[in-house]
Amino acid sequence: xxxxxxxxxxxxxxxxxxxxxxxxxxxxxxxxxxxxxxxxxxxxxxxxxxxxxxxxxxxxxxxxxxxxxxxxxxxxxxxxxxxxxxxxxxxxxxxxxxxxxxxxxxxxxxxxxxxxxxxxxxxxxxxxxxxxxxxxxxxxxxxxxxxxxxxxxxxxxx
Amino acid sequence: xxxxxxxxxxxxxxxxxxxxxxxxxxxxxxxxxxxxxxxxxxxxxxxxxxxxxxxxxxxxxxxxxxxxxxxxxxxxxxxxxxxxxxxxxxxxxxxxxxxxxxxxxxxxxxxxxxxxxxxxxxxxxxxxxxxxxxxxxxxxxxxxxxxxxxxxxxxxxx
Numbered sequence: 001x002x003x004x005x006x007x008x009x010x011x012x013x014x015x016x017x018x019x020x021x022x023x024x025x026x027x028x029x030x031x032x033x034x035x036x037x038x039x040x041x042x043x044x045x046x047x048x049x050x051x052x053x054x055x056x057x058x059x060x061x062x063x064x065x066x067x068x069x070x071x072x073x074x075x076x077x078x079x080x081x082x083x084x085x086x087x088x089x090x091x092x093x094x095x096x097x098x099x100x101x102x103x104x105x106x107x108x109x110x111x112x113x114x115x116x117x118x119x120x121x122x123x124x125x126x127x128x129x130x131x132x133x134x135x136x137x138x139x140x141x142x143x144x145x146x147x148x149x150x151x152x153x154x155x156x157x158x
Numbered sequence: 159x160x161x162x163x164x165x166x167x168x169x170x171x172x173x174x175x176x177x178x179x180x181x182x183x184x185x186x187x188x189x190x191x192x193x194x195x196x197x198x199x200x201x202x203x204x205x206x207x208x209x210x211x212x213x214x215x216x217x218x219x220x221x222x223x224x225x226x227x228x229x230x231x232x233x234x235x236x237x238x239x240x241x242x243x244x245x246x247x248x249x250x251x252x253x254x255x256x257x258x259x260x261x262x263x264x265x266x267x268x269x270x271x272x273x274x275x276x277x278x279x280x281x282x283x284x285x286x287x288x289x290x291x292x293x294x295x296x297x298x299x300x301x302x303x304x305x306x307x308x309x310x311x312x313x314x315x316x
Binding site for chain 2: 011012015075105106109112113114116117118119120121124128129130131
């Protein structure tokens with residue numbers, strides 16, 4: 001049983017970028033750090049940006065940074081966003097053709113098991129994945145309001 | 159996210175055999191009923207028999223039947239027995255080589271999520287997967303003791 005490689009990479013990408021709040025990170029850099037595919041990371045970056053969890057800056061010197069505070073990036077939401085194949089057994093797909101359809105209780109129990117796993121992930125955010133030593137550094141600084149830049153209070157780990 | 163095909167097939171095999179307590183079932187028959195591979199079913203049958211959940215009878219007229227009462231075949235135990243790849247992300251493998259090893263909290267949270275899913279499955283048995291209409295038929299009759307055959311009280315669905 002496992003999540004797809006894409007979800008695995010999404011988590012690692014967020015963890016990497018979350019630990020470098022002082023600068024933009026590039027896809028090449030993250031791919032090199034983990035030894036994983038740039039092409040996959042590009043696709044994931046796009047998906048995470050669509051959800052507002054990453055901000056990308058184009059052009060020379062461009063790259064990505066977190067688009068929200070680590071404590072606002074929920075792990076369950078990230079998994080749901082990336083995972084394309086969200087069922088545990090074949091018969092949970094729409095296309096499944098099984099002789100037991102309609103009187104089989106496996107789908108209900110498996111759906112419940114999956115829900116239990118997701119509810120667990122829903123209790124955590126990216127802030128829980130970052131090492132305590134980087135918690136102060138990774139404090140999210142939102143775009144400065146008209147009054148000038150300000151810093152948020154660091155998010156304490158629970 | 160999904161279980162392997164093997165676990166999916168194991169569940170369906172047990173459900174099929176559990177609904178035919180009056181006779182032996184053959185692998186060819188189960189493969190035909192679900193439209194799945196005989197080779198895969200042979201491997202699964204062997205694994206389930208090793209755990210005592212199936213009994214196999216060799217030779218002409220042979221086949222398989224449940225080796226325990228449906229209420230004694232725990233779904234969590236079946237999944238643990240069949241599933242070879244029991245981690246959600248790459249870094250839960252022994253062989254994983256990640257630059258964050260030792261200071262990464264992803265593995266702990268993912269292990270917790272998996273444990274949550276398994277604890278859910280641990281609450282169910284094969285008896286919960288069988289249609290109510292077959293519950294009386296599927297009452298398990300253990301091998302007769304020396305005093306002669308006897309029947310167990312049917313297991314009621316919760």
